[in-house]
Amino acid sequence: MSIDSTSTVATTYSSGLSTTTASSLASLSDNYDMFISLLTAQLQNQSPLDPTDTDELTQQLLSYSSIEQQILSNQYLENLVLATSNDSSQVALSFLGKEVTYDASEQNFSGDALSWAMTVPDEAESLTIEIQNENGLTVFETTVEPDAGSDYTYTWDGTKTSGATADDGDYTLVVTANLADDTTESVDLEATSIARQVVWTSGAPELVLANGDTTGLDTIISARTVDETDA
Template sequence: MTAISSISPIAQGDTGRNKAGAELDANFDMFLKLLTTQMQNQDPLDPMDTSQYTQQLVQYSQVEQSIQQTSTLKDILASLSTQDLAQSANFLGKRAELDSTTSGLSDRGPAQWMWQADRPIQMLSATIIDARGTVVETRNIDPASAGSFAWDGSLTGGGKAKAGGYTLSLNALDVAGQQVPVTIRSTGMIEEVATRDGAVTLGINGESFSIEALTRIVDGE
């Protein structure tokens, strides 16, 4: 029988351990107690086969190493997230263009968009949709191959829309009455930079956008 000269506990209750690490420690301690008891009470003429126990020890070691690596990776990601947040803070007060058809309407300013058509257009109509998918406003706007549109919440039927996120849909037709593809981007001043679930987000006129949607930054208003 192969003798086990020494066994060092893999875990010592590190305060940084997660639940999985704590459960692994408890299971490993129980495993060692059972192994020690069985070794002490084994029949000298029929010693136990240690290959299975050795294999389990290796598995415990691999799991423990994986937990430690995961913890280290989380620390690294948290550090990178903090660095990204610090760098993104330079965007505050600058105008952003976003790959999004949604824009925020608030008492601080109108919802704003920009558009670019593939070719000249003859007619252009705008449809504004709220967060529930309800059409709240439809109007014709000056047809142009490129332009901007700001909506202060005013409704054709009277009254004003409440603050929130609104999506713009454009229907563009050329001189032949054919549909013209239009690319829409929301725009606005960056008022807040934050992290949510490890990702940097930009606060623009009351709405939150992933920094991944950012396509352009310009100084001033």
């Protein structure tokens, strides 16, 4: 996606917010004008023996004022959301063409097997594998014994410890290396690739990477500029 395309998405989002507020204010103004017209007619034609209750009129005017303040407050919030959205867009665009390192421990399961790549610590005798759901609960756990110091890929087919298939959703792999000296060490699940594209998912920018992954800005650990020949 080009910068122009991403900017268009942000502009469309902004226009939607502004249109909603403008429509609400216009509707309130029309209703207020109608209220004033009816009030004027009522006062002109009221009976001297039974005048209009001014307390009721005051409450109606206060109601209009309260609604107007609420609409304006919504407008301020919309402007804040838009400013934050634009800032995120600029940050995302700044990563394009750069090599980014990101946390790759979380993946989305929708029926197909998930795979995680890692480097086994040199002193590791085994790895404890835990698959956790979105609530942080472990749904599957096992121990594997890959070669120490090797590059290793663990694949999970979605089967839980109970034997049932996991529900669709985001799952996080937690890997602990069991070392020769009876201590343990967490294994980082980081990946590195070139940011090629910016896409919007539910209003938030995400990076599409050269290795096929898509990741949010909150997973980025570091970034560096690379030569085009390296990309």
